[in-house]
Amino acid sequence: MEKKLINLGIFGFGCVGQGLYEVLNKTRGINARIKKICIKDPDKPRPIDQSYFTTDKEDILSDPSIDVVVELINDTAAAFDIVATALRNGKAVVSASKRMIAENLGTLYTLQQQYHVPFLYEGACCASIPIIRNLEEYYDNDLLNAVEGICNGSTNYILTKIFEEQLDFDTALRQAQEKGFAETDPTLDIEGFDPKFKICILLLHAFGTFVQPDEVFNFGISHLNDFDINYARQRSGTIKLIAKCRRQNGHVVTYVLPHLITGHHLLSDVSNEYNGILVESSFSENQFFVGKGAGGTATGSAVLSDISALTYNYHYEYKKIAQRNSLALTNDIQLKIYLRYKKTGQVDLADFYTISEKYESPDNHYVVGMINLEKLKNAAWLQNKGVNLLVLE
Ligand SMILES: NC(=O)c1ccc[n+]([C@@H]2O[C@H](COP(=O)([O-])OP(=O)(O)OC[C@H]3O[C@@H](n4cnc5c(N)ncnc54)[C@H](OP(=O)(O)O)[C@@H]3O)[C@@H](O)[C@H]2O)c1
Structure with a gap:
């Protein structure tokens, strides 16, 4: 099939914008050219010709010759404004801004239906892993049970450096930032917000469920200390920040929590900035995506693949919504956790359903027990300094 020429208007020329420029230049099979790039700071030195750049968004949004708007900026409110305006102007849009997409999924879905324009965002979930298109197309008719895994490259890089190279947390975070893996605001990564935005997007494509990110519980890796790391090592395990959505008794459970994984768990081999997603379905059982x-x-390649898909008129059909299979969210499940704290009374052990193990030393205490996810989500004591949790599977 012959591919038509696409004129691109790009917003953002940071890590991902420049990555897209590089992969676009090295790819023969796509007939696309960059017409304009809108950035924020007109005085910043740029590695390519100045004539590409503008600071006026209308140079892209109001240019009728631009077919595709590519939004790759680090400002959530501005990104939503750009994407919504472009869709209203009848332009196809590609974006990698997970937070903006997750927080506005309902509106963005409606705009696509209203204006009959495609909006693709594969790069927003697991960068190079084509998970959204697989959930849309391959898992169309299959009965999905779960989509779960590591979908934050920055924290996986930090955890790998801690466990495999004995680096301390701050050094590993700095390295992740230097390599361009971390978000502009690293708390979004290390507190588990970034993987939460991604799992909210995957939830819609897997189960047809719309949720606002603040409905989903996340607890990151910033509370980890040497005691937790040793606890994991003594059990020949490792710690991974896992985002999950799983079908459960006619509902769907979704969260982002640090997990202690042991044995031959597929996710324990996912290292550095790599992501790994396990898809479990009733008939095809387990599949594992890594990238x-x-x-x-890596993100630029996913963005390029979306641009390429537009040349053959691809759009998300949101089939799980169309099939009226949408599942409601629940937090009513029991989790087995390790809870480490500093002193007696700092956490409310009465919130546990059962406790199977208890340890106390002058510096660190811990319990292992079963707790309801809703209780955990609402537990004020979890935010106390010196408290950390790991899910045990
Ligand atoms: N980095 C990754 O690995 C990765 C992976 C997947 C998704 N993402 C997502 O991709 C997006 C971009 O990330 P990034 O890492 O490339 O960010 P970045 O390196 O910080 O670059 C941000 C770019 O956005 C531009 N910008 C900010 N506000 C703007 C506005 N109002 N109008 C026009 N341009 C504006 C900046 O302009 P100036 O150059 O003038 O400052 C800069 O070029 C984010 O939403 C991020 O979450 C990133």
């Missing part, structure tokens, strides 16, 4: 989950060219 680079952050970085300019």
Whole structure:
């Protein structure tokens, strides 16, 4: 099939924008050219000709010759404004801004239906892993049970460096930032917000469920200390920040939590900035997707693939919504957790359903027990300094 020439208007020329530029230049099979790039700071030195750049968004949004708007900026409110305006102007849009997409999924879905324009965002979930298109197309008719895994390259890089190279947390975070894996605001990564935005997007494509990110519980890796790391090592395990959505008794459970994984768990081999997603379905059982989950060219390649898909009129059909299979969210499940705290009374052990193990030393205490996810989500004591949790599977 012959591919038509696409004129691109790009917003953002940071890590991902430049990655897209690089992969676009090295790819023969796509007939696309960059017409304009809108950035924020007109005085910043740029590695390519100045004539590409503008700071006026209308140079892209109001240019009728631009077919596709590619939104790759680090400002959530501005990104939503750009994407919504472009869709209203009848332009196809590609974006990698997970937070903006997750927080506005309902509106963005409606705009696509209203204006009959495609909006693709594969790069927003697991960078190079084509998970959204697989959930849309391959898992169309299959009965999905779960989509779960590592979908934050920055924290996986940090955890790998801690466990495999004995680096301390701050050094590993700095390295992740230097390599372009971390978000502009690293708390979004290390507190588990970034993977939460991604799992909210995957939830819609897997189960047809719309949720606002603040409905979903996340707890990141910033509370980890040497005691937790040793606890994992003594059990020949490792710690991974896992985002999950799983069908459960006619509902769907969704969260982002650090997990202690042991034995031959597929996710324990996912290292550095790589992401790994397990898809479990009733008939095809388990499939495992692995690929680079952050970085300019890895994300740029997913953005390029979306641009390419537009040349054959691809759009998400949101089939799980159309099939009226949408599942409601629930937090009513029991989790087995390790809870480490500093002193007696700092956490409310009465919130546990059962406790099977208890340890106390002058510096660190811990319990292992079963707790309801809703209780955990609402537990004020979880935010106390010196408290950390790991899910045990
Ligand atoms: N980095 C990754 O590995 C990765 C992976 C997947 C998804 N993402 C997502 O992709 C998006 C971009 O990330 P990034 O890492 O490329 O960010 P970045 O390196 O910080 O670059 C951000 C770019 O956005 C531009 N910008 C900010 N506000 C703007 C506005 N109002 N109008 C026009 N341009 C504006 C900046 O302009 P100036 O150059 O003038 O400052 C800069 O070029 C984010 O939403 C991020 O979450 C990133």
